[in-house]
Amino acid sequence: MPKNFNKPMLIGVVSQQFGISPKTIRWYESKGLLHPTERSESGYRYYSPQNVERIAFIRRALQLGFSVKEIQQILQIRQSGSVPCESVLKLLDEHIGELEERIETLEVLKMDLKKLRTTWRKKRGEGGLEEGIVCPLIESDIN
Numbered sequence: 001m002p003k004n005f006n007k008p009m010l011i012g013v014v015s016q017q018f019g020i021s022p023k024t025i026r027w028y029e030s031k032g033l034l035h036p037t038e039r040s041e042s043g044y045r046y047y048s049p050q051n052v053e054r055i056a057f058i059r060r061a062l063q064l065g066f067s068v069k070e071i072q073q074i075l076q077i078r079q080s081g082s083v084p085c086e087s088v089l090k091l092l093d094e095h096i097g098e099l100e101e102r103i104e105t106l107e108v109l110k111m112d113l114k115k116l117r118t119t120w121r122k123k124r125g126e127g128g129l130e131e132g133i134v135c136p137l138i139e140s141d142i143n
Contacts, residue, residue, distance in 0.1 A: 008038060008046040018059060025055065031068055033058055033075065065095050067071075 011022045025047075028034045034054055037045040047055070054075075061071045070091055077084035119139045133139055 003075060006049055008048055009052065011037075011047065013044045014047050014055065018055060023050060028055065028058055031072065033068070063105070066091065 009017075011025055015022045016023055027043075029037065033127055034051050035046055035048075037051060039045055059073060059075070062068075066074070074084045074088060083132075096102065098101070123140075
C-alpha cells in the first residue's frame with residue numbers, strides 16, 4: 001500500500017507508488033475497475049484514497065492470479081452491498097484445481113523430456129547432416 005494515501009494524488013504519484021505505469025491505471029479505469037476520478041481545472045486526474053485502496057486491491061488480486069473479469073465480478077458483488085468472500089473462495093478452488101492440472105501436465109512433460117534427452121545423448125553424432133535438416137535430434141521420430 002502506498003504511503004500518504006489519505007489525500008487525493010495525481011496519477012504519476014499513484015503509478016510510482018505502485019510501480020506501474022499511468023497507462024495501466026487508465027486501463028483499469030477503462031475496464032470499470034476504478035471509479036471515475038476527479039480532475040483538476042487543468043484536466044489532471046486526482047485519485048481519491050478509496051481509488052488508491054482499490055488499485056492496491058486490484059494489484060493484489062492480479063498477483064494471486066485472478067483475471068480482470070473475475071476482479072470485475074468480485075467488485076460488482078461488493079458494490080451490490082454483499083461481501084464477496086464465498087465467490088472468492090469458489091474462484092480460488094477453481095484456480096487451485098487448474099494449477100494442479102497444469103502441474104501434473106508439466107511433470108509428465110518433464111519426465112518425457114528427460115527420457116528424450118537420455119535417448120538423444122546416446123544417439124548424438126550418429127549419421128551425417130542431411131541437407132535442409134536443422135537439428136536431427138529434434139526432427140527425428142524418436143519416441
